[in-house]
Amino acid sequence: MFKRLPGDEARNLVTTTPDTAVVFRPAVVTTPAILTILILTCRLVMSLIRNAWRHPIAMTVLAVPSVLLGVYGWRVALLLSAPMPSGFIAWALVDRASFIRLVGRRLLAWWRLVWVYRRHWQPVMIVSGLGRHLRGRDYLPRLLKVTCTAWADQVTVRMLDGQAVKDWADRIEHLAHGFGASSCRVSVVKAGRLVLTFPRRDPLATPLPAIPIPDAPTVGPVEIGVQEDGSPWLLNVHGTHELVAGATGAGKGSIIWSTIRGLLPAVRAGLVELWALDPKLMELSFGRALFDPRYAATPEECAELLEQAVTVMQERADRFGGNQRSHTPTVQDPFVLVIVDEVAFLTAYQADRDLKRRISAALATLTTQGRAVGLGVLAALQDPRKEVMNIRNLFPDKIALRLDESEQVDMVLGDGARERGALADQISPDPLLGAGVGYVRLETSPEPVRVRAAYVSDADIHAMVKAYAPAGGETR
Known part of the structure; x- marks a missing residue:
């Protein structure tokens, strides 16, 4: 029991009970100076x-x-x-x-x-x-x-x-x-x-003029621009299918027309056929004479042209089966490149359900079975969402030009592409700085490569039509 103390004596009491926890400090070992000097010298x-x-x-x-x-x-x-x-x-x-x-x-x-x-x-x-x-x-x-x-x-x-x-x-x-x-x-x-x-600097900041048309016929790879390290950008259209995604004005036309430009000597030699689907009636119609009679604009014509391509593919598969596993372009069996300018208009925004089903089925068949028998697809679109383009994974090689949202980068190039540096959503909207600039993810490598496609002007397309259109035809 504590005894009550009178007056102010209580304030003078000093307790001997510690009011803090016991702190244990380890012993400090001093390193000899000579040892420190030796370590620093080594x-x-x-x-x-x-x-x-x-x-x-x-x-x-x-x-x-x-x-x-x-x-x-x-x-x-x-x-x-x-x-x-x-x-x-x-x-x-x-x-x-x-x-x-x-x-x-x-x-x-x-x-x-x-x-x-x-x-x-x-x-x-x-x-x-x-x-x-x-x-x-x-x-x-x-x-x-x-x-x-x-x-x-x-x-x-x-x-x-x-x-x-x-x-x-x-x-x-x-x-x-x-x-x-x-x-x-x-x-x-x-x-x-x-x-x-x-x-340290941007080697792709300057627009590239149209690449000269090759002197000799070639089926690919086709030079269509330049990579960030200064080496040529070669598009392997004969060996795979290509999907190009980019916002309006991103430069999809540069890739399409540069590819066409590089294949023109092979087209004249009969080793390549260009089949064009142009539902917007804006891009490919400018050089329509290069594709006649394999040019389609309306959804009905596009569906028929794609089904004709499937028929050619199946006929070749029947002949090649058991005889050869890969395609070598010849005059009898040329390489067929199907070019679709705005594929989403045909596969997602088409009101006619029957046409939509026919077009989607034909594209899926071509992208899964056409490569071995010499049919390739080069498709371009603006919106890469799955509900817009549900067969985008059937395109082994993908190209992402300027995109509106960061999430769209992985939609086009695959998961993790943006984390590895494919900043397609940050490409400048200025045509001089960003048109044709994009990132490529090839089937053989997950690493994105920054590239820029050469710009093919209206005058270049007119010259191409004049020189290579059948019978010297003019653009319609």
């Missing part, structure tokens, strides 16, 4: 060796003057080092291409590694959530190397144990803004390693 040496191996030119440019300065003094160093920059300048003036390829990009890669990526690596990784800060220590993905191409930086990264590619694909915008790039793309090198592509 790290420095290994870093120098690694940089000399990965960036030999940059390290040589820095190391040679430094060694000469330390051994012989500044006069000898200046005398012996002066010819080096002079030689580089002369090389750059005489053969700029080889200098940039062998020296310039290596120096740029070293500078970007030191000044951009390594300097910002830790904060970008931590803020984006790709790194972890645990118990006072940072666990970061390892920055392995930087390689510079003509238009982009390719950063090789080793992921943390337990990370997935999706962890990086979900943060491409964080990475792009963190390192001052307009976009970022993620691709897998091997298990645990990624390559992040950061563009």
Whole structure:
């Protein structure tokens, strides 16, 4: 029992019972200074060796003057080092291409590694959530190397144990803004390693003129534009089916007419037939004389033309069965390319249910059985939703031009395409900057490739009709 104390004596009592939890602190072990110096020295040496191996030119440019300065003094160093920059300048003036390829990009890669990526690596990784800060220590993905191409930086990264590619694909915008790039793309090198592509400039910002018509007949692949790395964009129309999706003004006509342009010599040689379905009466009708008599505009004509193509396919399948497994274009059995300008008008927006059923059945038959016997389909549409185009998965190769919504990118190119950098919804609506620009996903690779189709003008189409239409016919 506590005894009651008079007056203010209670306030002077001091309790001996602790009012806080007991805190246990581990003993601090002091690392000897000599051991710390040895560790830091070993790290420095290994870093120098690694940089000399990965960036030999940059390290040589820095190391040679430094060694000469330390051994012989500044006069000898200046005398012996002066010819080096002079030689580089002369090389750059005489053969700029080889200098940039062998020296310039290596120096740029070293500078970007030191000044951009390594300097910002830790904060970008931590803020984006790709790194972890645990118990006072940072666990970061390892920055392995930087390689510079003509238009982009390719950063090789080793992921943390337990990370997935999706962890990086979900943060491409964080990475792009963190390192001052307009976009970022993620691709897998091997298990645990990624390559992040950061563009330094846009090589597809300038419209491309129409590609010259080939001198010799060719069935494909047909050159219709250029890829982001500067190599030609070849469309394999003979070996697969192509689906092109894009908003109004995105440049679907550029792909269609560039493909036609590349096949014209083969059409004249009798190795290719172009069958055109033009329900909008706007795009393909401009060069109708190139397709006659295999041109259809009304839904009834389109259904009949597609069913004729199915008949040709079935007749060839009966003849080829047991004799050959692939098609070789000949005059007797030419490659048939069925071009549909606005396929959604025929498969989704068609009011006549019977025509809709006939057209959908014919397209499904051609896209599932036509490739082996030499019938291909090149279809274009604006709305890639499943209820609009329910056979889009039957097209092995897909092209996404400018789209209205981010969700439409995966509808066209497949799940995860936008996460890997196919930002088709961010393509500029300006015709000079974005018309014909898009992303391609091929049957053989899940990685999207950024491309731009050449622009075929009205004058180019008139010239094509005049030169290649039967009997020199004119456009109707």
